[in-house]
Amino acid sequence: MNRTGLMIILSSPSGAGKSTLARRLMDWDPTLSFSVSATTRPPREGEIDGVHYYFSSRQQFQTLVETDQMLEHAEVFGNFYGSPRGPVEKAMNDGRDTLFDVDWQGGQQIRASALGGHVVSIFVLPPSLPELERRLRSRGQDSEEVIAGRMLKSRDEISHWAEYDYVLVNDDLDRTEADLRAILTAERLRRDRQAGLGGFVKKLMAEEA
Amino acid sequence: MNRTGLMIILSSPSGAGKSTLARRLMDWDPTLSFSVSATTRPPREGEIDGVHYYFSSRQQFQTLVETDQMLEHAEVFGNFYGSPRGPVEKAMNDGRDTLFDVDWQGGQQIRASALGGHVVSIFVLPPSLPELERRLRSRGQDSEEVIAGRMLKSRDEISHWAEYDYVLVNDDLDRTEADLRAILTAERLRRDRQAGLGGFVKKLMAEEA
Numbered sequence: 001m002n003r004t005g006l007m008i009i010l011s012s013p014s015g016a017g018k019s020t021l022a023r024r025l026m027d028w029d030p031t032l033s034f035s036v037s038a039t040t041r042p043p044r045e046g047e048i049d050g051v052h053y054y055f056s057s058r059q060q061f062q063t064l065v066e067t068d069q070m071l072e073h074a075e076v077f078g079n080f081y082g083s084p085r086g087p088v089e090k091a092m093n094d095g096r097d098t099l100f101d102v103d104w105q106g107g108q109q110i111r112a113s114a115l116g117g118h119v120v121s122i123f124v125l126p127p128s129l130p131e132l133e134r135r136l137r138s139r140g141q142d143s144e145e146v147i148a149g150r151m152l153k154s155r156d157e158i159s160h161w162a163e164y165d166y167v168l169v170n171d172d173l174d175r176t177e178a179d180l181r182a183i184l185t186a187e188r189l190r191r192d193r194q195a196g197l198g199g200f201v202k203k204l205m206a207e208e209a
Numbered sequence: 210m211n212r213t214g215l216m217i218i219l220s221s222p223s224g225a226g227k228s229t230l231a232r233r234l235m236d237w238d239p240t241l242s243f244s245v246s247a248t249t250r251p252p253r254e255g256e257i258d259g260v261h262y263y264f265s266s267r268q269q270f271q272t273l274v275e276t277d278q279m280l281e282h283a284e285v286f287g288n289f290y291g292s293p294r295g296p297v298e299k300a301m302n303d304g305r306d307t308l309f310d311v312d313w314q315g316g317q318q319i320r321a322s323a324l325g326g327h328v329v330s331i332f333v334l335p336p337s338l339p340e341l342e343r344r345l346r347s348r349g350q351d352s353e354e355v356i357a358g359r360m361l362k363s364r365d366e367i368s369h370w371a372e373y374d375y376v377l378v379n380d381d382l383d384r385t386e387a388d389l390r391a392i393l394t395a396e397r398l399r400r401d402r403q404a405g406l407g408g409f410v411k412k413l414m415a416e417e418a
Contacts, residue, residue: 123400130416166395183391183395185392186391191374
């Protein structure tokens with residue numbers, strides 16, 4: 001099959017449930033390829049290199065950018081984040097879809113990238129900002145100052161909602177997960193995503209009925 | 210809510226399961242409005258006027274066409290078929306989606322109509338032509354000659370598959386129904402289909418966090 005994989009961009013402010021939703025989507029569809037980001041930020045407790053992030057030094061990261069091995073990258077709170085190009089190209093050539101957990105800057109750069117694949121972009125909104133702040137606090141991992149910074153970043157992130165194909169309001173995780181599944185199912189059923197369809201119809205019409 | 214309803218076009222050759230799928234979709238979502246076609250063909254046994262079709266005389270039909278009350282119409286096997294404009298406009302203004310069970314000619318005319326709504330078009334393919342013929346025969350309602358005519362019309366219908374947004378191969382009715390639900394769910398989640406979204410985000414951003 002000559003199908004080219006989709007690039008599925010999932011963005012949302014921190015705390016709106018994006019990572020949980022991404023993980024659930026990966027569990028639902030084992031053929032999905034998750035684009036593990038590279039970052040210069042130090043690992044948090046429990047984070048595994050190559051699973052949650054590729055942890056790298058600033059110099060390593062800089063080299064990857066300069067040699068065009070980053071599909072997109074951006075600086076957030078003084079740390080660099082980026083999506084390595086190699087795994088995405090491989091998945092797409094294998095006809096597998098890739099899921100990106102990136103912010104609006106990453107989304108814009110992936111859309112603009114010349115990988116030639118179909119891009120599907122989804123923005124997840126929180127039901128409210130106080131609810132978002134509550135979720136950030138309940139993690140118990142950040143200081144007041146960090147939370148204030150995240151909330152500012154969240155507003156900046158939300159301001160880009162209109163750049164996305166789909167918008168979900170995550171007031172119920174199960175419902176939002178079902179919506180994500182529906183979007184992925186539907187996008188794969190679009191005529192122009194089904195590479196083998198022309199051949200199928202040709203064969204169908206050649207049959208003696 | 211200022212949402213304008215979608216126009217959902219469902220086409221397929223006769224016997225590919227389209228009517229069953231349309232009925233199931235209507236059962237699943239009671240807010241869907243089904244566009245009952247008008248026709249000049251005589252009612253078959255069990256067909257109810259206003260439910261399966263609006264049965265009308267050639268002269269009545271002609272008047273509806275001439276007064277621009279048909280969204281689309283076409284002649285098939287010597288009978289006229291068409292979609293009355295009124296119920297569709299009403300549903301769309303109410304923010305309800307309308308499902309059309311029409312052939313490729315109807316699909317083209319609905320797309321070209323100036324109703325200004327979003328059109329989603331879905332084509333259902335049979336798994337094979339012998340299977341299609343088997344299904345037509347199993348109805349037991351048509352003569353050999355009629356079946357031969359339908360198979361010719363089916364080939365003509367299938368030749369228009371590439372005009373549709375989505376294409377489904379109906380080799381399993383439950384699976385195809387689930388796919389249709391996913392398409393409808395996803396299409397309603399597209400940013401540009403959600404009329405209240407701009408207001409929601411504005412309110413969200415105005416909140417004190």
